[in-house]
Amino acid sequence: MAGAVLSLAYPPVGFFWVLPLAVAAYVALVVDIRPRQALLPGLAFGVAYCYTLMWWMRAVDVYAWLALSGLEAGFYGLLAVAVPYLRRLPAWPVWVAVAWSAMEVLRSTWPFSGMPWGRLAFAVVDTPVAPALAYVGATGVSLLLALVGALVAAYLPRDGRRAATLAGLAAVAAALLLPALRPWQSGSDGTLRVAAVQGDVPGDGTDVLAVFRQVTDNQVQATIGLAHDVEDGTRPRPDFVLWPENSTAVDPFADAQTHSGIEAALHAIGVPILVGAMVDAGSEHVMNQGIVWDPALGAGDRYTKRHPVPFGEYIPWRNVFGDSFGKLDMIPRDMLSGTRKDPLLVNGVPVADAICFDIAYDDGLYDQVTHGAQMAVVQTSNAMFIHTSQIEQQFEISRARAIEYGRPLAIASVNGQSGIIAADGSVVASAAPRTTAVIEADVDLDASITPGTYVGHWVARSTGLVTVLALAVAALGYRRRGIRRPPPVVEDDREPEPVTTRSPA
Template identity: 55%
Template sequence: MLRLALAVVSGLVLSLTFEPVAWPVLLPVAVAGFFATVHGVRARRGLALGLAFGAAFYLTHIWWMRAVAVPAWIGLSALETLFYGLAGAAVAALTRHAPTRRWWPVWGAAAWTTAEVVRSGWPFSGMPWGRLAFAVVDTPVAPLLPWVGMVGVSFLLALASACVAHLVLTRARSWRADTAVLLGLVAGATLAGLAPYDAGDPSGTATVAAVQGDVPGPGNDVLFDHRQVTRNHVEETVRLADAVAAGEQPRPDLVVWPENSTAVDPFLDAETNQGIERAVAAIGVPVLVGAIVDDGPEHVLNQGIVWDPVTGPGERYTKWHPVPYGEYIPFRQYLDVNFGELARIRRDMRAGDRTEPLEVGPIRLADAICFDVAYDDGLHAQVREGAELLTVQTSNATFIFTDQVDQQFAITRLRAIEAGKWLVVASTNGRSGIIAPDGRVVETVDRRTTATMLAEVELLPGVSPGIHLTPWVTRGVVGLTLLGLLLVLIASGAVTRRSRTVAPEYADAPS
């Protein structure tokens, strides 16, 4: 019971490291509690304890999912909890058997990070929320991101936590190795802070505007009056154009509208098309429009469309990670799609796969739409292809009264740090901002307001080491975990064979 209580408490404490509490100092305590809980027990018990930890953490961490539906909150939490259970079973096995027992903090950190990697991409498109790296904004650890990436930072945090657990469990009898690792991590973070990543000389500068048009009515439903949402963005862009004409604001090189700034196809809906054309003509520069675009009778696309004042709509980015049971229905043919919230999803959203940056005049732009920002693949691919500026188009209206907005904004800031580039985020009604490469919020506006932000940003070429290394770090931690578990299986098999060969001797012995 003591281990079970420790598992639950540790999971709850881990949730406090993220928004809205955001006490990252508790992270090593919480994760060390996880390692101490499952250390040395049988894999089956490690599974149960990991499930207890995961349920306590995830049910509190994504409490905001109740804004969609209580079954969605419970179902998603239960699914993610399974990965913590598997991590618990893996760490239990790795700490129990001779081949991996001696250096178990390394093996355990790899197992934790592997669970993060797997659940961030599977099933369907996975759920990255709750990765350890997402808790480090405004901490001395954040400057490590451009050097080792999100996966690397999660591994280092897990390793530090495992070393803390090892110190406690051994009562510091084997303190030298643990202390060396912890001091090394502190030294690395200190060095990264004192000599932060430098992306080099910019290829130029650009003045960028982000429009937050707001959502009418209760504010948590874009579809409540989706045409007014579009009008809000049109009118705010026209007001910006008037301010530019009056000399009150500099002319931007690009205007960013959020996801769902139009919830109907702007190529088919005349009113929407005319509104966008009016706004783009008024400002006289390209506008990145967030639009839902038809893709046949059964599918839609969630796109960022570069709308040019001369040539009209051009290049497009399509959301990589539509939300299952939120934007499409897996196994639709087997479900009652008229049940509850599923009835709102009449057509499935297709996923995009664009890796090339959007070309907006001299600007090479990496775009992400909403939850895309939490995944490594899309933004990393565009940065590797030469993107010099990042944008995030998002609609947090469903979660506007929850802490999801702050959690996503923290992740967005971390993406700017990881890439070492400026980032512009436009949301329908919060939270929008312009973020510097070191994660500082240069411009922001309040939730549920209609406003425009304007800032001059640098166009920074190059790819940070962290983004370069992410695929290799990912393969490394997964490979290390599989190797450790293979060694455990071999050792377990050897023990089983020895017991079978010894058993007949005891059977013949006199009683």
């Protein structure tokens, strides 16, 4: 039940205040029982949480939902085994919170590329906690929220340490809430006008591949329509145009019709278009790319998706699974992962790109922002999830990233929820799902780095090591207390006294 309650903190419900209570319930369930007994209730929490939160994965396949959610639930079971050990340490709620953060980092990176959905920090947008993202990063916010839950669980027993626990709660609450009194102020390195195109997908909106030429033409026509409005003087000319992921589902360099469509839109608008395209990489591989298409230079700078979806965009161990198991025959070629760390240069402005699920991972935006990106964009499709809460959840993650990195962020979705987000996470402009729209706004560019950019990065790098060390200390202390030694033998060199008896009279 507690796991299902935790899922209510995220869209479509979005009731943030259940989050610390659900974490407290999790800790209270497992903290005072034997480690081997803690696995089952921890796993039950994870099952209730992950299967509810990622219900939208059923849009891909029921078996994909069952497998992915079950795998992610296992991390909460493993964490539960660690909690009783950490309970033996002084200030144990701190170590439990560090372990929770380490668990989130681990499941966000492993196995394969991991699954970061459902991190605690992704539920704080539009709450008083949101400004803390700019100061301690998403990983730091998750750690502090987990600490609130652990402290609440520690406060429940009526013992002599409740005053200290209450003081700890007050301190952590202050760390989370005080940034709201003085939110991070982004600098200004000029302004840029960006237009995001949402072309829509015909039919029920879920199958881009079935109507891929129409999808590309929708982007083209929407951009040409924007160009006509610019010529008429009804709309200002943007500095660049953002197209979504899967704007072209075939290689625009190999397919003449797709190539000519992009050129027509480019000639009409007269500014660079950041095109989301599938590009061939030989006969066995494909790349999901954001390509800067310039009116004068043509196709140039590119970003390749860093985190393709396993069993969705590539098949791990293809030689083991083959390509005829279940729906794996729908993935004839594996998608290659990108490694780019520098931002794209779009009309002279360094822009950080993230393609679809990339936005939920820490590494891509971190690398590009610390290498000079002054704004960020998200190119996403999400068409198969259009009737699910995944659309809203990803939009909220994008807003959280804007706050964390202090960057304006533009989102172009093929038919989902496109939007332009300010650096404080506020929505400047948005388009309703399943509509054809072009949204635009002026955004403030910024090259400064928020404290949370670095703090979150180092928290993520250190929590795993700290957790391992804490568990080692707890286990060592337990072993020492568990050894029962016989009492020492005291040797006495004195002569024994004779035993005297009284004779009967």
